[in-house]
Amino acid sequence: MTLLADLLNTVFERRHRRETPAAAEDGRPLTELARALVGSAGETSGLALAREILTRFAALDDDAKLTFFHDIAATMNIDPEAVRTTLDEYERNPSKESYRAFTVAAEPARQELIRRLNRVPGATEILVNMRADLLRLGRNEPELQALDLDLRHLFASWFNRGFLVLRPISWESPAHILEKIIAYEAVHAIDSWDDLRRRLEPADRRCFAFFHPSMPDEPLIFVEVALTKGIPGSVQTLLAEDRAAMPAEEADTAVFYSISNCQAGLASISFGNSLIKQVAADLSSELSGLNTFVTLSPIPGLTTWLQKEGIDWDVDAPDAMRAQAAHYLLNAKSRGGLPFDPVARFHLGNGAIVHAVHADADISDKGRAQSGGTMVNYLYDLSKVAQNHENFANTRQIVASTEVEALANSFDKTPKQER
Known part of the structure; x- marks a missing residue:
């Protein structure tokens, strides 16, 4: 089973490397690229954006990494009013549609950012290292704790025993x-x-x-x-x-x-x-x-x-x-x-x-x-x-x-x- 898992993983990564062409460097600020990735509808363009974000993040110094964390923590947070409104609607009229609206409002956009970054082959390890940076740099930053909870939430699923x-x-x-x-x-x-x-x-x-x-x-x-x-x-x-x-x-x-x-x-x-x-x-x-x-x-x-x-x-x-x-x-x-x-x-x-x-x-x-x-x-x-x-x-x-x-x-x- 271990050999099979290794072979499948290798084939998967090679296939995606062939299918995803390298893109020219995008000159926009990193935080703007992050917002563009969350709003992207195309798979190929999304992978190119995600790859550039991961590459550029890895090259940042600690101050720039901390600035990036603060930005996505603040600008990709939940909208409390939208959460309250959709929850009230679900309580009044519980349905598939009202529940979906509530779950969308209750999930911060930065969770979707992390998921989309993880579509790049090899990104999981980079994201684990990114969280290590967050824990190291944001230890005394209460406003970053919610961002860490988002990463923990996703990692708990990605790294479950199965x-x-x-x-x-x-x-x-x-x-x-x-x-x-x-x-x-x-x-x-x-x-x-x-x-x-x-x-x-x-x-x-x-x-x-x-x-x-x-x-x-x-x-x-x-x-x-x-x-x-x-x-x-x-x-x-x-x-x-x-x-x-x-x-x-x-x-x-x-x-x-x-x-x-x-x-x-x-x-x-x-x-x-x-x-x-x-x-x-x-x-x-x-x-x-x-x-x-x-x-x-x-x-x-x-x-x-x-x-x-x-x-x-x-x-x-x-x-x-x-x-x-x-x-x-x-x-x-x-x-x-x-x-x-x-x-x-x-x-x-x-x-x-x-x-x-x-x-x-x-x-x-x-x-x-x-x-x-x-x-x-x-x-x-x-x-x-x-x-x-x-x-x-x-x-x-x-x-x-x-x-x-x-x-x-x-x-x-x-x-x-x-x-």
Whole structure:
């Protein structure tokens, strides 16, 4: 299926390159070209306009990009009066025509602009990068948040699970893909090709990534997996240079020890849930001896929260670090009642449970700085993830093992100097 998708995508792009002749450069301002594209009725002229907009946008400096974003956010917005009028008419006389009039009024023209830009072969990746620019440049620009919501709305449809292709990444994968795995690794840095090889080549190591047919050379998200006997409590043990590999058939546990999102422009477009469940299903089919699926996850917000709460922490006090981490994972909440920790929000939202907390599990500089070296196993019980997900989504209920609950209850919040 992957080969077929690649072939169809290649044929599609080549066909459109043949059918769409190059046009002379249009001297109009970029924002005027954008408005002309939305009003264009011809397919060929529309493709030429879209291609020129994308080409010229990519060449802009940051100030000019921000100006372009502000212009389309303001001039291609909805007309509130038209929305009110058409909604009133739909309420008075609900029909196909009145509903269509309302939906047209309620959708800003910039959504149609983005759709028309995406008709150009290869434009999807450019638009993802455009949103990365918007997030980077417009972080403190409230008036651009609605524009970002439009992009998120469209990307959520274009990048839904039905369009994604799961591919295994191995040491035999193309070099340009392997280079991107090194570059995009966000949890445990890959510091050399030998390091990458240790993560991909042994029989008890796996890596999987989601790709989109419109971006066949760009992984969207990938997960690194260790096949082990038992549940590990140290990432250094998993990644040790001198570790002895074992036959995959002897493993009883699949450990998701690194999950990295690759595209800044797809922030808030969720792939991780589908990725973990698909990989777990595929590994279960391949290896009948696997009966446990866990993560070995960082706790990136722990030391920040401890400092904010005025709580002392000491990497040389492992029992105290574990208790602090357990309390943090189960009880530190944001205003909306969600866990303070972003990794916890992700895995608990997927239906996992907090299974075990380990001290001295990541002794790298990064690991000590963000969590005092502690890490956590989130357990994916495939028979219960759906119910856990529902409970977490509806009531913010966090499910944890009795061991983690006991650790959290043993937490002493008293500042060190007052004990």
